[in-house]
Amino acid sequence: xxxxxxxxxxxxxxxxxxxQVTVHITVVGLLGGVxxxxxxxxxxxxxxxxxxAIAFTYIEVIRGxxxxxxxxxxxxxxxxxxxxxxxxxxxxxxxxxxxxGAYIAEIVRGAVLSISKGLTxxxxxxxxxxxxxIRYIVGPLAFRRLIPPLGNQFxxxxxxxxxxxxxxxxxxTRTGQEIMAANFRAVxxxxxxxxxxxxxxxxxxxxxxxxxxxxxxL
Amino acid sequence: xxxxxxxFRNVSKHFGALKVLDEVDLQIHRGxxxxxVGPSGSGKSTLLxxxxxxxxxxxxxxxxxxxxxxxxxxxxxxxxxxxxMVFQQFNLFPQMTALENVAFGPREVRGLSxxxxxxxxxxLLAKVGLADKAxxxxxxxxxxxxxRVAIARALAIKPRVMLFDEPTSALDPELKQEVLNVMRxxxxxxxxxxxxxxxxxxxxxVGTRLIFMEHGKIAVDGxxxxxxxxxxxxxxKDFLQHV
Numbered sequence: 492x493x494x495x496x497x498x499x500x501x502x503x504x505x506x507x508x509x510x511q512v513t514v515h516i517t518v519v520g521l522l523g524g525v526x527x528x529x530x531x532x533x534x535x536x537x538x539x540x541x542x543x544a545i546a547f548t549y550i551e552v553i554r555g556x557x558x559x560x561x562x563x564x565x566x567x568x569x570x571x572x573x574x575x576x577x578x579x580x581x582x583x584x585x586x587x588x589x590x591x592g593a594y595i596a597e598i599v600r601g602a603v604l605s606i607s608k609g610l611t612x613x614x615x616x617x618x619x620x621x622x623x624x625i626r627y628i629v630g631p632l633a634f635r636r637l638i639p640p641l642g643n644q645f646x647x648x649x650x651x652x653x654x655x656x657x658x659x660x661x662x663x664t665r666t667g668q669e670i671m672a673a674n675f676r677a678v679x680x681x682x683x684x685x686x687x688x689x690x691x692x693x694x695x696x697x698x699x700x701x702x703x704x705x706x707x708x709l
Numbered sequence: 710x711x712x713x714x715x716x717f718r719n720v721s722k723h724f725g726a727l728k729v730l731d732e733v734d735l736q737i738h739r740g741x742x743x744x745x746v747g748p749s750g751s752g753k754s755t756l757l758x759x760x761x762x763x764x765x766x767x768x769x770x771x772x773x774x775x776x777x778x779x780x781x782x783x784x785x786x787x788x789x790x791x792x793x794m795v796f797q798q799f800n801l802f803p804q805m806t807a808l809e810n811v812a813f814g815p816r817e818v819r820g821l822s823x824x825x826x827x828x829x830x831x832x833l834l835a836k837v838g839l840a841d842k843a844x845x846x847x848x849x850x851x852x853x854x855x856x857r858v859a860i861a862r863a864l865a866i867k868p869r870v871m872l873f874d875e876p877t878s879a880l881d882p883e884l885k886q887e888v889l890n891v892m893r894x895x896x897x898x899x900x901x902x903x904x905x906x907x908x909x910x911x912x913x914x915v916g917t918r919l920i921f922m923e924h925g926k927i928a929v930d931g932x933x934x935x936x937x938x939x940x941x942x943x944x945x946k947d948f949l950q951h952v
Contacts, residue, residue: 607798607800609796609798609800610800610802610803612763612794612796612800613794613796613800613801613802613859613862614802615762615763615789616761616763616789616793616794616796616863617789617790617793617813617814617818617862617863617865617866618786618787618789618790618814618818618866619786619814619817619818620782620786623817627813627817628802628804631804632803632804
């Protein structure tokens, strides 16, 4: 079969629909992941022994197992264990939340701990409650250091959505696979899929760089 | 004499197996300028940091302005509003201007309005001689200027006692004086002060009392001039020769 790039044009609407699903999972998943990660990270940085151990266990379990296994567990094992059946799309979003949350927790913890302890002490010493020290002093400083590693994680999570192919979510990779199965245009289709991922990750990088630029890094 | 404003009652502090403060008894009264000296590891900074709860005591009791440091978080916050602290490394909030650094406490802790807090901050910056630096960020100020802002920040919450933890140790010799001058003025106003320092000149001139610490205990407690000119023991004599 000869390579015919023009054939891609026919499948662009279909691929865009797949990309849309990818973006949807990524955005919702990462929003949740940031919330979970912030909570778990703060638990690690500020919690007592018990709270710390809970967050630590979550982070280690997730970081220590492949995301595919986590997805399989959510989709196939959870119904057996707890009679909870969730649809593939929800599973996908949940998997990103849980997975990204663990990595973001470590990013948050690292950023918080990188802020000089003296600043926390200075805040406490003027009689501020700890939450205000975190909210007004450590938080804003840590946030700036958070952006670069957070950007990395966003890109990783975006690409991780491609493995939801295993539970049949119609995201971009799955869409490519389906088109390919029908016409065997491997070169054209996988090139198009790759380019679409590049565009998405490129836009994400660009957005993060803009956020970074708008903030003075201290 | 009236009630002491700070009272250590048999206070101990352990870091794990290490005993940093060993059953310390100490009373500090209003208007005193207590200078704490001693070799590194003698417990002088720890003693100071126990007063505002940055270190938790592990034995005995410590009363500040009638409140025990063991009284829980809320009481601790009240104690901290009575005992301002100045740190060796200044620790100014880098994301805020000098003015915002000083105005932050009054606003968030004392509940002053934005305008009142800024007026107070401006007044205090003028007092430490930095009225013209109000809108500068900490990074744009010299070490001595940063430390003076830090003093203004601590004063802004209207404390009854000021705690100084080696306030000039991180400064070049020329910059030390501008900070010491501010502290001198503060002492002249009658502020109660506890100062960990190696500045013997300051101790002699401004201090009303000098405490020499060793191995977590108060080894010498006397009038600065007396104990500096005639050290009561060899250990302190030896120490004074090295500062």
